Amino acid sequence: MTTPADLDRLLDGWRGRPTVAVIDLDVLRENVRLFKTLISSTTSLMAVVKADGYGHGSVPIAKAALAAGADELGVATVDEGTRLRDTGIDAPILVLGPIGANERSRALSKRLTLVVSDLGFARGVETDKQMLRLKEPVPVHLKIDTGMRRFGASPEDSVEIATFISASPHLELAAVMTHFAAADDADPAFTLDQTRRFSTVCETIRAAGVTVPQVHLANSAATIRFPDLFRDRVRVGIAMYGLQPGPDIDLPDGVKPVMTLHSRLGRVFSVQPGESVGYGRFWNAAKPTMAGLVPLGYADGYRRHGSDNFWMSVNGRRSPVLGRISMDQTVVEVDARARKGDPVIVVGDGTDGVAPTLNDLATLIDTIPYELATGLVAPRLPHLYVQQGELVAISDASGYREVNPTALG
Ligand SMILES: Cc1ncc(COP(=O)(O)O)c(C=O)c1O
Incomplete structure (x- = not known):
């Protein structure tokens, strides 16, 4: 099984786009x-x-x-x-x-x-x-x-x-x-x-x-x-x-989400009262606020409809989206400890208690996890396939390739 430590090692070693989907085989x-x-x-x-x-x-x-x-x-x-x-x-x-x-x-x-x-x-x-x-x-x-x-x-x-x-x-x-x-x-x-x-x-x-x-x-x-x-x-x-077929249907015991979504803060900055964030100026700071830039947007399947209520997990803290989700970038609220390069869990598997699951996000924008999952696609969003803690395949702008074909079965 892939542990959180395996995942950190894997993401630290990844040299491609910082925003990736991790598929745990x-x-x-x-x-x-x-x-x-x-x-x-x-x-x-x-x-x-x-x-x-x-x-x-x-x-x-x-x-x-x-x-x-x-x-x-x-x-x-x-x-x-x-x-x-x-x-x-x-x-x-x-x-x-x-x-x-x-x-x-x-x-x-x-x-x-x-x-x-x-x-x-x-x-x-x-x-x-x-x-x-x-x-x-x-x-x-x-x-x-x-x-x-x-x-x-x-x-x-x-x-x-x-x-x-x-x-x-x-x-x-x-x-x-x-x-x-x-x-x-x-x-x-x-x-x-x-x-x-x-x-x-x-x-x-x-x-x-x-x-x-x-x-x-x-x-x-x-x-x-x-x-x-x-x-x-x-x-x-x-x-x-590992996604629910309907909001009231519990998955059988032990069935878990296969895909999680990860990124890194590309920039950390402060927003002052009177300033707004993003297109249309829909969010305005009422007090000095620390913001983190996440290189992910609706072109990656991170739906713009979620601008008002999506959140991510940054350093284990619930970080709400600030302003409109744009095509390639999203800004979230972070705390004073946040630094450029810090890991962000955009979609989790429900185990850390902070990051939203795909089911959570689907409910928030009144859609179904089917629609969200089918929008989170490679090559735009690199997909990293892990098994027993190791990277076994990659799907990104260079195509789909198996790092360890025998491991895939
Ligand atoms: C004919 C048929 N069978 C099975 C499925 C699988 O459905 P589900 O993803 O709800 O298990 C689908 C998907 O829509 C389908 O079209």
């Missing part, structure tokens, strides 16, 4: 292991690594998750899946989102599994499979829209599509799936409604003589809240990163 692995023990042995765990691993970096996260026991990966786009395949990842990869017809053959040639929700698309997969001269039938997952009203076949169309897939010598109906709209809602009624609708459609498909080998429904919130809904596979995204 030991924490990620432990989170995956905890979810594996939570689900039954007959349920497989899909690690959802879309949106560049929710901002954490899809390649190292996927490798670490698989090494810790994840069975397969979920992405949103063909590009995301291709990136994983091209780094040598061999595990099954399901493209969860809708894709363009023009991307289909590339997806098949990369052995990405596709989600089908209409007959035209299923026919297109058939044609592409023949064009590519693939020998084996192509596995597809049929997605049913049970109430999300986004992507998926209507319950009425599902039987026809399932029958078509199962009758095709070129396709294999690998699974039938749906996605919950409100699994994080305190009231489980809609989730249970969706589940009932899903079960009814699956029964109708079976009654039409089609074998449904696997079914899957659960995202993070459902995996944490509804053990009855594990079925053949759970698709865990946000909670694997």
Whole structure:
């Protein structure tokens, strides 16, 4: 495990931009292991690594998750899946989102599994499979829209599509799936409604003589809240990163945030009564105030909406943001002990009792940790990957590179 002393050593040795995201792969692995023990042995765990691993970096996260026991990966786009395949990842990869017809053959040639929700698309997969001269039938997952009203076949169309897939010598109906709209809602009624609708459609498909080998429904919130809904596979995204799927959902014991955000004071200065700080002059000093400049702004995903209530931890002290967060710089209030170069924890893991977590910041600006995490991306914000106290990979302006590839699994 990476200790605070390891982290200090690592950040002291870092010669790049002073503002970095630290991704603790030991924490990620432990989170995956905890979810594996939570689900039954007959349920497989899909690690959802879309949106560049929710901002954490899809390649190292996927490798670490698989090494810790994840069975397969979920992405949103063909590009995301291709990136994983091209780094040598061999595990099954399901493209969860809708894709363009023009991307289909590339997806098949990369052995990405596709989600089908209409007959035209299923026919297109058939044609592409023949064009590519693939020998084996192509596995597809049929997605049913049970109430999300986004992507998926209507319950009425599902039987026809399932029958078509199962009758095709070129396709294999690998699974039938749906996605919950409100699994994080305190009231489980809609989730249970969706589940009932899903079960009814699956029964109708079976009654039409089609074998449904696997079914899957659960995202993070459902995996944490509804053990009855594990079925053949759970698709865990946000909670694997140690972030809450909803404000009222506690993570399982031991699941912790994987990403923390660090910087250093670039300047310490005093602001006198009558002076203001930052664009628009929204904060004015009522008394002499010590200020510290942090080289981080909304272009790094540190959201401008937080100008009024975000804070950081400087030398263990809660340091509120002063004035507007700008594109590349933020000013915080510091105390008289603060010096240029002092370490700043912009986002912590909740253990030091001072630094905010991503969940805290999301709540403050009325958004969800999903949106914040997916905005904190490399290369602008260098990502340092640590494992057993050592730097194992870096993603920054020079690209993604593994310092110690064997350590990643
Ligand atoms: C189809 C599907 N399954 C699973 C997930 C993972 O959701 P979560 O991050 O809430 O676990 C997503 C993400 O939105 C998704 O689109």
